[in-house]
Amino acid sequence: MKFLDIRGLEVTYLGKTKPSLKIDNLIIEEGESVLIVGKSGSGKSTFINTINGVIPNMISAEVKGEISVFGKDPRRTPIFDMSKEVGTLLQDPESQIFNYTVVDEVAFGLENLMFPKEEIMAKVEESAKVVGISHLLDRETNNLSGGEMQRTALASVLAMNPKALILDEPTSNIDPEGTAEIFDLLRKFRDNRKSLVIVEHKLERVLPYIDRVILIDNGNIVLDILKDEIIDKSEELSLLGVEIPEYYFYLRKTKSSFSSNLKGFVHSCPPRFSGNVLVLSADVKVWTKDGKNLVNTSLSLNKGEIVALMGRNGAGKSTLLKAIVGILDNKLKSNLSLKVEDKDLSKAKLWERGTYIGYLPQNFDVMFVKRTVEDEIAFGMKARKNYDKAKLKQFLEMFSLQKVKKEDPLLLSMGQRRRVAMASILASGAKIVFMDEPTSGQDWYHREILGREVQKLREIGITFLIVTHDSRFVDKFCDKVLVMKEGKIVLSGKPEEIFEKDEIEKGFGIYPPTEYQVKKYGSLEFLI
Amino acid sequence: MVPWNFLYENPLSQNIISWVIFFYGVALPILLILWIIGLKGFMEITKYEKGKGFLYKMNPITKLMLSVVLMGVAAVTVWWIGAILTLGIILLYLTMNDGVRKFLYISLLTFTSIIGGMWSVAPFTPEATLELVFPDPAKYTTIWVWPSYFLFMGYEPQLTLQALIYGIQISFRITAVLSAALLLVLTTTTSDIFRMFTKLKIPQAMTFSVLVGVRTVPRIFSLLDTSVKMQFMRGLGYGKSRILYPVYYLYAGIVAIVPTIVYLFRGAKTLAISADTRGFRAYPGRTEMKTLGFCKYDYVAFGVMFLLIILAVLANVYGFGRTIPYVGY
Numbered sequence: 001m002k003f004l005d006i007r008g009l010e011v012t013y014l015g016k017t018k019p020s021l022k023i024d025n026l027i028i029e030e031g032e033s034v035l036i037v038g039k040s041g042s043g044k045s046t047f048i049n050t051i052n053g054v055i056p057n058m059i060s061a062e063v064k065g066e067i068s069v070f071g072k073d074p075r076r077t078p079i080f081d082m083s084k085e086v087g088t089l090l091q092d093p094e095s096q097i098f099n100y101t102v103v104d105e106v107a108f109g110l111e112n113l114m115f116p117k118e119e120i121m122a123k124v125e126e127s128a129k130v131v132g133i134s135h136l137l138d139r140e141t142n143n144l145s146g147g148e149m150q151r152t153a154l155a156s157v158l159a160m161n162p163k164a165l166i167l168d169e170p171t172s173n174i175d176p177e178g179t180a181e182i183f184d185l186l187r188k189f190r191d192n193r194k195s196l197v198i199v200e201h202k203l204e205r206v207l208p209y210i211d212r213v214i215l216i217d218n219g220n221i222v223l224d225i226l227k228d229e230i231i232d233k234s235e236e237l238s239l240l241g242v243e244i245p246e247y248y249f250y251l252r253k254t255k256s257s258f259s260s261n262l263k264g265f266v267h268s269c270p271p272r273f274s275g276n277v278l279v280l281s282a283d284v285k286v287w288t289k290d291g292k293n294l295v296n297t298s299l300s301l302n303k304g305e306i307v308a309l310m311g312r313n314g315a316g317k318s319t320l321l322k323a324i325v326g327i328l329d330n331k332l333k334s335n336l337s338l339k340v341e342d343k344d345l346s347k348a349k350l351w352e353r354g355t356y357i358g359y360l361p362q363n364f365d366v367m368f369v370k371r372t373v374e375d376e377i378a379f380g381m382k383a384r385k386n387y388d389k390a391k392l393k394q395f396l397e398m399f400s401l402q403k404v405k406k407e408d409p410l411l412l413s414m415g416q417r418r419r420v421a422m423a424s425i426l427a428s429g430a431k432i433v434f435m436d437e438p439t440s441g442q443d444w445y446h447r448e449i450l451g452r453e454v455q456k457l458r459e460i461g462i463t464f465l466i467v468t469h470d471s472r473f474v475d476k477f478c479d480k481v482l483v484m485k486e487g488k489i490v491l492s493g494k495p496e497e498i499f500e501k502d503e504i505e506k507g508f509g510i511y512p513p514t515e516y517q518v519k520k521y522g523s524l525e526f527l528i
Numbered sequence: 529m530v531p532w533n534f535l536y537e538n539p540l541s542q543n544i545i546s547w548v549i550f551f552y553g554v555a556l557p558i559l560l561i562l563w564i565i566g567l568k569g570f571m572e573i574t575k576y577e578k579g580k581g582f583l584y585k586m587n588p589i590t591k592l593m594l595s596v597v598l599m600g601v602a603a604v605t606v607w608w609i610g611a612i613l614t615l616g617i618i619l620l621y622l623t624m625n626d627g628v629r630k631f632l633y634i635s636l637l638t639f640t641s642i643i644g645g646m647w648s649v650a651p652f653t654p655e656a657t658l659e660l661v662f663p664d665p666a667k668y669t670t671i672w673v674w675p676s677y678f679l680f681m682g683y684e685p686q687l688t689l690q691a692l693i694y695g696i697q698i699s700f701r702i703t704a705v706l707s708a709a710l711l712l713v714l715t716t717t718t719s720d721i722f723r724m725f726t727k728l729k730i731p732q733a734m735t736f737s738v739l740v741g742v743r744t745v746p747r748i749f750s751l752l753d754t755s756v757k758m759q760f761m762r763g764l765g766y767g768k769s770r771i772l773y774p775v776y777y778l779y780a781g782i783v784a785i786v787p788t789i790v791y792l793f794r795g796a797k798t799l800a801i802s803a804d805t806r807g808f809r810a811y812p813g814r815t816e817m818k819t820l821g822f823c824k825y826d827y828v829a830f831g832v833m834f835l836l837i838i839l840a841v842l843a844n845v846y847g848f849g850r851t852i853p854y855v856g857y
């Protein structure tokens with residue numbers, strides 16, 4: 001039986017004149033695993049929401065053409081009926097979890113579908129076992145790591161025993177260890193021949209578990225290939241914003257396949273900048289009221305450097321940033337010695353620290369308190385009584401925001417919103433910028449844009465400290481890596497020095513770009 | 529005559545101070561609570577945490593019924609019964625996980641609710657109503673005299689000590705219910721509330737909306753906290769006097785509401801999709817993985833509810849049960 005059969009599909013959102021998705025013909029057989037790639041906004045989410053019936057049943061849109069999912073038309077089938085055929089796992093684990101305990105979350109769908117009590121328990125235990133969370137069943141969902149949360153959400157979907165699974169960027173918001181846990185499950189699903197549609201940016205990691213790759217761009221399927229054809233199409237994929245490891249181009253050039261010897265592959269690192277003017281030095285200690293040390297470390301930054309702060313979740317990275325900028329949770333106690341450009345800011349108030357250090361949180365949307373872009377950027381200047389129209393214009397130009405200066409920042413695209421946030425903190429006078437996981441949940445195209453922006457700002461003397469798990473971004477755009485473990489910075493060096501260390505994966509939860517493993521093993525066997 | 533009578537007798541100081549009282553009076557309860565417990569404190573007082581006390585073992589239906597009974601009793605009896613009930617409920621917070629902290633938070637929240645309640649009643653209470661409580665107007669103590677144009681806003685010409693006392697009495701109707709409702713939220717998981725509401729045949733969509741709200745409230749305070757801090761980092765309050773800091777804090781909190789709500793709405797959409805793709809509303813009812821039973825504490829609570837109802841009846845019979853205006857201060 002066919003899992004998916006689409007003919008002449010056109011999906012047009014209300015108020016739009018042009019369709020956001022157009023598919024002439026697409027068939028996915030039962031048991032097939034398909035990877036969907038493409039830039040943000042290309043139509044990937046529209047595609048999967050059309051399969052599971054969210055469009056048009058929950059999100060209004062006109063859906064023309066023929067669509068059949070296991071013989072059912074999702075437009076005419078209630079979502080709860082479709083959910084028995086197709087399970088959906090979404091991107092953000094925190095937003096999709098509703099219940100307080102893991103066991104309640106896993107049982108949620110079964111209770112909705114009126115399964116008898118005994119059957120619910122049996123199915124909960126079975127699906128928890130499959131995703132490896134049996135030991136977590138009594139835990140509170142809000143205390144789980146990102147990976148554990150995502151596995152809990154997946155167990156809840158699997159408990160309903162769907163014939164197919166849709167995984168919408170399941171690893172975008174979780175750490176590398178959580179990502180590895182999810183990918184391990186893909187292997188199991190593939191072994192059981194469950195139909196899979198995966199939207200994922202980490203192509204090289206997911207490749208062993210799929211049969212086929214579909215590239216969507218501008219609402220159209222522009223490439224539909226078997227995974228073995230990826231090497232031939234690597235240029236094309238890369239041009240359309242897909243994250244392609246360097247050795248794919250090497251394989252293409254040498255007309256090799258995935259099983260070929262890669263000993264000749266050389267990974268070239270970009271030049272790294274090394275600053276020699278100390279701009280920030282800090283000694284930070286943060287502990288809980290019951291005396292548990294969360295951070296106890298020293299940090300120094302040189303002018304113009306782009307420094308990545310890496311390490312496992314819970315290592316103390318975000319706490320370190322918050323302690324320095326002065327926005328720690330008031331339940332925590334801290335001791336801080338902070339010097340920026342020879343000025344002692346240890347006891348400085350928030351607005352004074354903000355003159356020197358800008359902080360971009362992961363949820364930077366909550367920064368936008370003004371209703372136009374130009375007002376938002378001018379906010380800091382006006383508050384500090386140094387508003388200057390020419391300077392505002394300069395910021396609008398520097399961040400390519402001239403055309404949207406009268407628009408509400410909250411209504412802009414993700415990339416534009418991030419640029420407004422960045423411009424706003426720099427307009428406040430900051431010369432050092434702390435960023436908390438800025439690449440989380442973004443495709444390679446947008447991560448590359450961010451990397452280039454950061455490098456451009458470095459040219460004018462801005463220093464960056466970026467908390468991230470994104471080793472490819474670090475390798476390509478950062479000058480230095482600091483690794484935190486149990487509240488201390490324990491390793492420091494150029495990205496290549498850190499990524500080449502043997503214990504980096506198991507000891508520190510950092511997964512280097514696969515180029516480093518290829519260089520080390522001379523083949524791709526480590527991925528299988 | 530109060531010692532500061534010269535201030536309201538002079539038109540200039542009368543106008544200035546009246547407007548300060550007007551604005552600060554509205555903002556004071558909010559400022560007080562923000563200053564004392566902070567936005568993160570709000571988060572703690574609205575979020576369920578696992579615990580071992582008897583409140584966590586009780587059936588959610590019992591807790592809901594208790595809240596309803598308390599609301600009824602506080603509404604139909606004299607003010608001090610409401611005050612005693614409030615005290616009784618907030619003492620129960622000591623039995624919760626991290627009880628002392630929660631007790632302090634709820635005490636402060638109750639205190640500020642009393643101030644807020646008082647302030648929303650006192651300036652508007654006509655003398656005719658006050659006379660039913662305090663029969664001799666000659667004994668009234670004038671605290672402040674408003675400028676004549678304040679009458680257009682519904683203010684009485686004078687603010688008296690008796691009006692303030694009356695305002696405090698009225699506020700005890702709110703505090704008993706508020707502390708009982710928070711007690712339910714703090715000791716019951718969203719899943720159990722969902723099961724309970726389903727049993728009570730409350731439509732699932734309505735229950736889900738309420739629970740998304742319950743689940744979201746702590747997050748709102750956390751995000752507001754981040755947004756407020758970000759504004760101060762960007763220079764809000766730069767170079768201003770410390771005395772204005774609370775005003776800036778309040779301003780920052782108000783303007784942070786829009787981005788916070790927009791951010792949460794984006795997350796709410798994900799939650800709605802996640803729920804619907806897991807069979808939510810497939811049938812009018814739901815089955816239960818675990819059956820919520822009644823334990824000895826529930827039976828004790830039923831006994832307490834019964835006694836409260838008897839108390840309300842007796843209070844009314846013996847003249848302590850009149851609704852607005854109160855008698856028997």
